[in-house]
Structure formats: structure tokens, C-alpha cells
Amino acid sequence: MTAPLAAARMRPRDVMRVGAVGLRTRPMRAFLSALGIAIGIAAMIGVVGISSSSGAELDRQLSALGTNLLTVSSGQTILGEEAKMPVDAEAMIERIGPVQAVSAIGEIPQAKVYRSEQIAAAQTGGLTTYAVRLDLPEVLGATLRSGTWLNAATQTYPAVVLGATTAERLGVSAAGPDAQVVIGGERFTVVGILEPVALASDLDTGALVGWPIAEDVLDYDGHPTTLYTRADETRMEAVRSVLAGTANPEASNEVDISRPSDALAAKQATEQAFTGLLLGVGAVALIVGGVGVANTMVISVLERRSEIGLRRSLGATRGQIRTQFLAESLLLSAMGGAGGVCIGAVVTTGYAVYKGWPTIIPAEATAGGLAATLLIGAVAGLYPAIRASRLSPTEALATP
């Protein structure tokens, strides 16, 4: 005689509408609790994005500079004195098969660098004079910011090319006949200023003069102190193993060999460890944001008891009440998550553009962040939603 009763299912659109009721009636509170989530997500996206962008920049640099450079430096003797490589070390290395190019510099410790003659001799400023070969920029991939590199003529004159840091310290902004510095008591004209050299950062604090003029006026003994070698990428280990013996057959154990691209990669690895730490901080911020959402939801349920009672009287099932508050919590955190991804992307883009890096916002991080957000929304909303659904309708209606 009586037909079976069954509550109708709510349409997804209606679930969204009902879930948004709390956000519409208390927009400020919704905004603030979504903001908590947004900050956490933004922090994580920003950290991952900036570290990826910096990694991409390093990859770009490495592929531009090449990873086939080996640096050979004279090192120290067992007695702790500066070891000397033979004058013909370059020529000997050139004879190794897979070696494509060699260039050399020689440190001249006694030739101090000053802005002018008036500066006291004690103030060396950490700058070093090097005698350099003409093919150095090609081998190192170094470029000039101002002026020109040394040539066959200028290497015999008192002409100097300054490293990027050196130029800054000495207050030389551009190369030219007026720009002069004092090296080893002699006036040298600045003909060029280098950009920072990624694979040989020592040169940034250097003053680079031609090999012949160094021997003529700066008392240079002609022994190279560092050799830069480009070799066949596939045979780096073989070259490396014979390099020390070739550079200094008499004292091969005194020679230090390094691969500057390894140092850059190692630096990146350290940065990645730091990124992991920052990511952890971001995760903590996200969890704090989740607690904020849970708190908002608990308060929302407490405040809206009479609404819950009314909805029950209108035919809402327990499940539908639960769904309503779960939807509200998910909406809140999804809004926070979306906002956070936007903020994180803007911060990453801004920083990368400022640094001149390629901008990378990893899709996995974005997807992972949003997934984490929804998970947090679900967890934060579950308990308040269940409490709301368990309320007795009469008690809920009795609250004013």
C-alpha cells in the first residue's frame, strides 16, 4: 500500500552551490583560511620553480661553456712552496691526442694592481696580475663586457684586460685610452673588461697582461701556473690520467687537475639539498594552512547548527549534510591551492626574469601541490562534516 521511499541524489551543481554557501556568507573568513593554504602552496611552487629555473640556467651555461675543460694548476711542493710547471708544459700537453686546445696563464705575485700611484702599497685589494696567452677567451668561453681582447700588438705594450670584479674594485667602468691602472709600478692602459668567467672565476679578480710585456717589465719568469685544456668529451678520463705527468714530468704529484664543470654541478647539488629543506618549510606552512581550514570548518558547523536542522527538516539526509561541509572544505582549500599556484608561478617568473634565467614551473610540482591541497581539504573537512551530519535535527533547530 505504501510506496518505497528513497531520497533523491543531489546534482553535482547543487552540491557545489550548497558547498559555496558558507564562502558566500562569510567571504572574509573564507579568504583568510584559503590564504593560509595559498601561502603554503605558493612557498612550495616558488621553491621548486626557482630551483628548477636555476638548474635550467646551469644546464644552459654548461652546454654553452662545455663540460670538456680540464684545469691544470701547479699546486705546491712537499715543502709547501709554490711548485713550478716547466715553461714548455703547454707544448707538451698539446701533443696528447684527444686534446683540442690549450691555453695558459701565469700568476705574477710581485706585480700589485692599483687604481693609481697614490694608493698605499699595503692595499693590494685581493687582486692578482696574470700573464695570459692570446687564445685564452676561446678556450674558456670568456666574453668581454667592454673594449677588446689583447692581440699580437697590444700584448707587447702596457695594455691590460681587467676581470669583472677587478674593474668594479678599481672603479673602471669602461675600457679606453683614459682608463689607466698601475701594475707593478707601471701604468697600463685598460683595453678591455671581461664578463664574469664561469669556468675560471679566479680571472674575475685578475688583471690580465700579455706574456711578452710581463716578461719585459714585470719580472715574470715565464712559468705557467694554470693550464686550461679542452679535450674530446668521450676521452676525458684518459686525458686526465696522463695530464699531470705530461704537464710536469719531474713532479707529477705536485700538479692539481680539476674539471670546473664538476664544481658547478656540485654547487647545484648543494643547492638542491637546500631546496629540500625549503620544501620542508613550505610543507609545514601547508599543514598549518590545513589546520586553519579545519578550524574554520569546525566553527562553521557550530555556527550553522540551525541551518543544518532546517536542511534536515527539508529532507536532507545525513550523507547530504556531510557532503555539504566536505564540499565547502574542498572548495576552500582548492581556492587556496589555485591562488597559491598563481602566486608561486608569479614569484618564480619574476625572480627568474630578474636573474635572466629561463622560467621553469614544473608541472609535476603544480599537480602535486593541487593534489595535496585537495587531500588537506578532505582531511580538514572530514571531522566537522561528520559532526554536522550526526547532529540531531531537533537539537540543531533548537539553537537560536
Add this chain to the structure above:
Amino acid sequence: MISLTDVSKSYPGGVTALASVSLEIRRGELVAIVGPSGSGKSTMLNTIGTLDRPSGGTVRIDGYDVSKLSDNQLSALRGTRIGFVFQHFHLAAKVSALDNVADGLLYSGLPLSERRRRARAALDRVGLGHRIDHEPHELSGGERQRVAIARAVAGDPPLVLADEPTGALDSVSGAGVMELLHDLHGSGTTIVIITHDREIAGSLPRQVRMRDGRIVADSAALTGVA
């Protein structure tokens, strides 16, 4: 329509709100429930409205034995068969009259456009067709109660339960609300009203008087209707 048999309700702490109440209300009746404060009127109405389960006895609404229904089925029963009118309206703030009424059909499975269409018709029926865009704070107390009645009847339930519907209104607005409920009764709806107003109670065809959780007088019993 409504059949209570030996229904009792006691709360933890030893309060007996209903003590073995039996009551029969037939389809199409208009009944007043009166009695002193604390006598169990609201408790009985909530039990009839299936918002509360009794501690003992049997409650049958529209042929369904309430104790045999799940939460889902009870909700469906409330959503399709029963309209509630409360003393304090329970309208949603910052929501238009139209959407407040349309929310009465939210759990019916109807699409929003149809819910709004029926809500508009219900508001016309209570004489508020010109107020559909007003929010509760822009309405008088009497108008708010009429919106609440429109919400209760938007789904054409055969039973309307009203707990002191005029309790928060002045006598003029109260009379308007009672007129509406009379009209509703005229169109065949079964209505149960709790009231403290002797005049209102006297104007209804049947009065049930309660005291200390029992029915102490029932005008239908005197005239032999039940």
C-alpha cells in the same frame, strides 16, 4: 494521516516529555495543539515530523511506520510529505526570498530552474509575488513567516506542521499567517499548529490539549469525530 500509539519520549536525566500519547489525525484535518509551557507540545510535533524518534510506541505517518525507516527514507519522507513552519522562520540571511523558498526543494532532485519556477508560484500563493528579490532583512516579520510558509508548501506536501507560527508576530501579521494556513487547509492539506493564543486555537476545528506529556483533552473525542 498521523497515528500515534502509546508514544513516549524521555530525555536522559529523567525528564519525561511524552508519556504514552495516542493520537489519530486524519487526512485534511486542521488541528490546534495547546497546553502550558513544557507540556510536551513541541516534542510531540517533532516526533510527528520524524525529526525525533520516540523512546517507545508507534508513530505512523502517511502509512509509514517511522521506526522501520532508515535515515535516508526518513529524510525522503520529510522532503516529500511534510512541510515545517517554525516560530523563528529559519530563513537564510543574504539569500533572496525566491532562493529561500527554492531551497525547500533542494533535496527533491529537481533542477534549479524548476525549483525556482515552483518557488515563484508558492510565493504568489502567499501573496509575496512582488517580494521575490527581497532578502529576509528587507521583509517584515509577517512577510518572513509567509516566505517560510511558501518554502514549506513549495513541494505540495500533504502535511504541514507549524510550531507557534504566530509566536513572534504581532496580532495583525499573525492573523494574516493564520488566514494563509486556513486557505491551505481549504485546499486539502492536513495541518497541525501549536499555539499559545486562545483565540487562534478556538478558531480551529479541533483542539488537542496537553499537560505533563499527556493529552488531557481532545475536542474531536467530545464530538466523536475520532
